[in-house]
Amino acid sequence: MNALLMHWKRMPLYVRILIALLIGSVIGYILNNVGKPDWVVYLELPSKTILRMLSMLAPPLVLVAVIQALVKTEIPAGLARRLGGLLLLNTVVAILIGLFVANVLRPGAGANLEKPAPKATLASKEADPDKKLILETMETAGYKAPEPKKDVFAAFIDNVPKSIGSPLNENNVIGVIILALMFGVALRKHKDTAVKTVVDVIDVAFATLVSVLMGVLQWVPLGVGGVVATIVADKGLAPLLSLGWFILAVIVALILQAVWYLTRIQFSSWASPKLVLIGCRDALVMAFSTASSTATMPVTYQCLREKVGLRERSASLGALVGSNFNNDGTALYEAVAALFVAQLLGIKLTLMAQVVVVLTSIVASVGAAGIPEAGLVTMALVFNAVGLDTGFIALIFSVDWFLDRCRTAINVMGDINIACILDGRKRENKSEEQPV
Numbered sequence: 001m002n003a004l005l006m007h008w009k010r011m012p013l014y015v016r017i018l019i020a021l022l023i024g025s026v027i028g029y030i031l032n033n034v035g036k037p038d039w040v041v042y043l044e045l046p047s048k049t050i051l052r053m054l055s056m057l058a059p060p061l062v063l064v065a066v067i068q069a070l071v072k073t074e075i076p077a078g079l080a081r082r083l084g085g086l087l088l089l090n091t092v093v094a095i096l097i098g099l100f101v102a103n104v105l106r107p108g109a110g111a112n113l114e115k116p117a118p119k120a121t122l123a124s125k126e127a128d129p130d131k132k133l134i135l136e137t138m139e140t141a142g143y144k145a146p147e148p149k150k151d152v153f154a155a156f157i158d159n160v161p162k163s164i165g166s167p168l169n170e171n172n173v174i175g176v177i178i179l180a181l182m183f184g185v186a187l188r189k190h191k192d193t194a195v196k197t198v199v200d201v202i203d204v205a206f207a208t209l210v211s212v213l214m215g216v217l218q219w220v221p222l223g224v225g226g227v228v229a230t231i232v233a234d235k236g237l238a239p240l241l242s243l244g245w246f247i248l249a250v251i252v253a254l255i256l257q258a259v260w261y262l263t264r265i266q267f268s269s270w271a272s273p274k275l276v277l278i279g280c281r282d283a284l285v286m287a288f289s290t291a292s293s294t295a296t297m298p299v300t301y302q303c304l305r306e307k308v309g310l311r312e313r314s315a316s317l318g319a320l321v322g323s324n325f326n327n328d329g330t331a332l333y334e335a336v337a338a339l340f341v342a343q344l345l346g347i348k349l350t351l352m353a354q355v356v357v358v359l360t361s362i363v364a365s366v367g368a369a370g371i372p373e374a375g376l377v378t379m380a381l382v383f384n385a386v387g388l389d390t391g392f393i394a395l396i397f398s399v400d401w402f403l404d405r406c407r408t409a410i411n412v413m414g415d416i417n418i419a420c421i422l423d424g425r426k427r428e429n430k431s432e433e434q435p436v
Contacts, residue, residue: 269420
């Protein structure tokens, strides 16, 4: 048994997720055909717990990541405004492209996952006009309708902290213990780390949060299997088939974003799109294979300097600085995901709600490059901002292992785009600095 468990842990996370997706689909399909039992709702317990923890970790992770990026990144004063403007423009365009594609293709339409309306009860004033008058009279006399009893499932979820500070504000002892266990175990790895400067404090805080996040992510396959089994047991295979349309929508949107980058390079840089693609293909392939723009940074810089021939300052600002703030592919992905889930549930996001998606995606994507599975973490912020059920993030995560690689390649292409535009329309001449 121990050998099997060790073999499971050694598997890449995406392989474990695929196995969980397959097992969950089979269990759900069987239950859908033999009749869904009442206990099937408890299969959602792992995913709801994991996503509650991710929602708790997302704000402090983004906060510390942004602070770390701002404190440790050196940006020349004269170029800070221009660099910031280019990064913001690319991110906004990416999100708008994502929303446009999701609204046109409507990948979630037809899955029919809208939840049934709650049953009318005596505790609901809107259930019946006559009961409304009776309840108002009783409340005036001091009567309070009893709150519905919570089952063990709901009681457990309520004890998982909504945020890091909520257990202290709500005097939730169990929540405090959960936080103490999570961060106590994570801090053991950093107990001997010397802290001498403010940067050291920030680094330890970020490393601790990432350690907690990695611990939570180990349970994601269990959550994926549970939520897939529950959805398939209730609605059949239609939601899983919708994931194919979701993948298509994301890829189409990412291709359009790549076209935007290459068009900008064509008209704003001396380097041609063909030269850039050929010169930086190693960086793009590495980004796709590793799913990490941070790990790809040195290769991106080397390609820009030696194979494209950009100036050192432009290459470093684009590849090394821009990668800390440029996550266009992730922001685009979150926009498509938000509309996809809304369409799954039969919810029409208003124009204002989509504006909120844009603003939240911009804020959430800043500094997310160093966060493992950043798309999953920051997606919780976007979903909460527009009132979408974060439980469906587990369903999306079943295909995230592939889309993560696609959007990371676009993130790196965004870094390349920034570097080429900063280099200008005039190529470096012999009197200027040479590549090293």
